Amino acid sequence: KWYQREYGSEPANPAYPVNYVLEVQKVGTDDSESIVVNLDYSATSRIVTGIEPATLYEVRMFTESEKAVSSPAVLRQATAPSAIPFPEVTDVGTTHFTLIEKLSLLTLAEGEVPVKLKVGVAEVDPVTGHNMEGYRNMDVPVTGLVDTTFDIEDKEEGKSYGVIVTLQVEFNGETLDSATTERLVVTTNIGGTPTEKVQKEFESIKDTTNRRISGLNQELDSLTDRVAAVNTQIDSLYGDLASKIENVISVASGNYTDQESILIGIAKSACFEKGVSYYANRAGTKIKEITSLNSAYQCLTECQNTAGCKGASAHYDSIRTKLYTCELFTKRRGDAIDVDAQKTGVNKVCYDTLSKSAANWAQCKLQGKALSGTEIAQTLGFKTEWDCLGWCLNTNSCLGITFKKSNGQCRLIKRR
Numbered sequence: 001k002w003y004q005r006e007y008g009s010e011p012a013n014p015a016y017p018v019n020y021v022l023e024v025q026k027v028g029t030d031d032s033e034s035i036v037v038n039l040d041y042s043a044t045s046r047i048v049t050g051i052e053p054a055t056l057y058e059v060r061m062f063t064e065s066e067k068a069v070s071s072p073a074v075l076r077q078a079t080a081p082s083a084i085p086f087p088e089v090t091d092v093g094t095t096h097f098t099l100i101e102k103l104s105l106l107t108l109a110e111g112e113v114p115v116k117l118k119v120g121v122a123e124v125d126p127v128t129g130h131n132m133e134g135y136r137n138m139d140v141p142v143t144g145l146v147d148t149t150f151d152i153e154d155k156e157e158g159k160s161y162g163v164i165v166t167l168q169v170e171f172n173g174e175t176l177d178s179a180t181t182e183r184l185v186v187t188t189n190i191g192g193t194p195t196e197k198v199q200k201e202f203e204s205i206k207d208t209t210n211r212r213i214s215g216l217n218q219e220l221d222s223l224t225d226r227v228a229a230v231n232t233q234i235d236s237l238y239g240d241l242a243s244k245i246e247n248v249i250s251v252a253s254g255n256y257t258d259q260e261s262i263l264i265g266i267a268k269s270a271c272f273e274k275g276v277s278y279y280a281n282r283a284g285t286k287i288k289e290i291t292s293l294n295s296a297y298q299c300l301t302e303c304q305n306t307a308g309c310k311g312a313s314a315h316y317d318s319i320r321t322k323l324y325t326c327e328l329f330t331k332r333r334g335d336a337i338d339v340d341a342q343k344t345g346v347n348k349v350c351y352d353t354l355s356k357s358a359a360n361w362a363q364c365k366l367q368g369k370a371l372s373g374t375e376i377a378q379t380l381g382f383k384t385e386w387d388c389l390g391w392c393l394n395t396n397s398c399l400g401i402t403f404k405k406s407n408g409q410c411r412l413i414k415r416r
Contacts (some may be wrong), residue, residue, distance in 0.1 A: 017041075023060040024048050027076065027110070053082040056109040078109035080176035084167045089182055090149065094157040094191040099184075101165060103145045112176070113167045114142045121152055124160040125183055127215060131162055142167075152186075158185045271350035271393075272296055277313040277343040287328040296344045299326035303348045310396075312346040331396050350393040370402040373415025382410040 020039035035050060041063070044311040051057060051193075055078065060322055062072040085105050091098040101117055108114070120135030140150040155161060162185050167178040186308065287309055293299055296314035303309040315325045320342065376396040382388045385403040388410035392398040395412055401410040 008028075017201065018063050018065045021062055021064055022046060022048070024051065024071075025058050025060075026052070027056045027058050051079055053079050054107060054109045055079050056111060069175060076172075077113070078112050078171040081106065081108060081112075081167055081169060081178035081180040083181060084165065086181055087163065089184075089186055092186060092189055094189050095155050096149050096151055096153040097155070097161075097186045097188060098149060099163065100147055101140075101167075102147045103142065103167070103335040104147050105169075106145050108145065108169060108170070112171050114145060115168045115170050115175065116141050117148060117150070118168055118177070119152075120164045122162050124162045126160055129185075135164065143176050145270070155188050157188050158190045160185055181294040242380065271347045271354065273339050273345040273347075275339065275343065277315075277338040277345045285329050285331055287330060290328070291324065293323050293326050295323055296326075296346055299323070300324060300346050300348060300351060300353045303328050303346065304352070304372045310349050312348065314344040314346060316342045316344070318342060333394055333396060347394060352367075353393055370411075371413045371415055373400070373413045376412040376414055378409060378411040380407055380409050382408045 018041045020043060022037040022039060023034050024037075025034040035048060037046060037048065039046060056076060057079070058074065058076050060074050061069045085102045087099040087101050087192060089097060090100050098277040103114065117140040119138045119140055121138070122131040122133050122135045124130070125132050140148060142148050152161065152163065162183045164180050164183055166180045169176050169178070212214070287306060290299070290302055293302065293314075296312075299312045299314040303312045306328055308330050311329045311330045313327045313329070314323055315327070316323055318341075332347050376395060382391075382403065385401070385405075386401045388401045391410060392401045392412050397414050398412045400413045400415055402413060403409070
């Protein structure tokens with residue numbers, strides 16, 4: 001509209017780009033304190049920050065291009081007041097209380113006129129301190145910045161009420177609301193004779209105490225229910241874990257033929273390591289890289305069908321929904337650990353060993369004999385031969401073990 005006023009038409013495709021310039025300046029200051037914002041011609045609004053409350057500003061807007069600058073459109077606008085003073089209590093009765101708002105302490109912008117106080121009142125729970133209802137609003141007219149007294153009436157004796165106050169002012173026909181005060185809590189008095197007051201206060205204290213005890217009992221019941229639920233979950237997890245341990249023990253003890261499906265399930269979880277790749281592209285270790293697969297299991301199949309492949313690394317996208325590459329290696333595990341959430345290490349030797357026909361497992365143990373051959377490594381502290389076997393499966397060139405139960409010695413041998 002500014003462009004149209006200056007040049008007689010909308011800038012459909014002007015030869016020179018036209019922009020808006022918005023200047024916001026506090027009235028009574030020089031141009032050096034102005035806030036200047038450059039806007040594209042298509043802009044329809046702008047939020048200006050860095051201004052002060054209850055202050056009069058002059059706002060200028062004009063268009064400019066490389067060739068011309070329009071005359072500015074000018075208006076004056078005041079900002080809303082900040083929070084007003086906290087209301088003070090001047091009187092408290094059994095069914096009412098009186099407050100004073102010291103508006104004389106405020107300063108408004110030039111042209112701002114106080115209109116009314118917007119007062120919200122809500123009953124407060126003496127136990128929790130929270131409002132028991134939404135605020136009920138009332139308007140208190142004001143005339144100028146003078147201290148204003150107002151009554152909150154029709155309340156119950158011995159009850160607590162929360163009060164919040166907002167000042168509404170008017171500027172050029174526009175209403176502006178100040179920030180709302182923090183909540184003020186006022187408790188009405190208890191009426192009657194001295195004896196009646198003591199009795200009512202005692203009943204009030206008794207009621208509040210009973211409610212607090214009831215609330216504590218509810219919390220204790222809730223905690224008891226939670227503890228019971230957690231115990232149930234623990235019992236369930238313990239039972240499930242005990243069942244799985246028993247299955248593994250059963251397999252390890254020689255019930256091989258009946259447990260083949262369990263062995264294969266163990267292999268799937270033990271031989272695929274999510275988030276870790278043990279393979280590095282060192283000379284003589286990487287066989288090839290494949291990009292047309294969909295999962296780590298397909299990567300394993302490629303390794304099983306490739307001569308000399310003993311391990312693989314599957315590389316997924318960041319949310320593990322798409323397999324980018326499958327790398328095949330001559331080692332079941334590399335020497336350096338690469339921690340990467342997008343990779344999965346695949347130990348083919350481990351998988352093939354654990355998922356072979358279970359009937360063959362009984363033939364693998366030679367009780368009372370030690371294997372001879374080149375020793376790769378040894379250590380103490382293993383609890384079972386199956387722990388020792390797991391070390392062997394994840395060690396390059398290991399083809400057999402010798403386990404000594406008396407001291408937990410595990411020797412890795414390069415010989416079947």
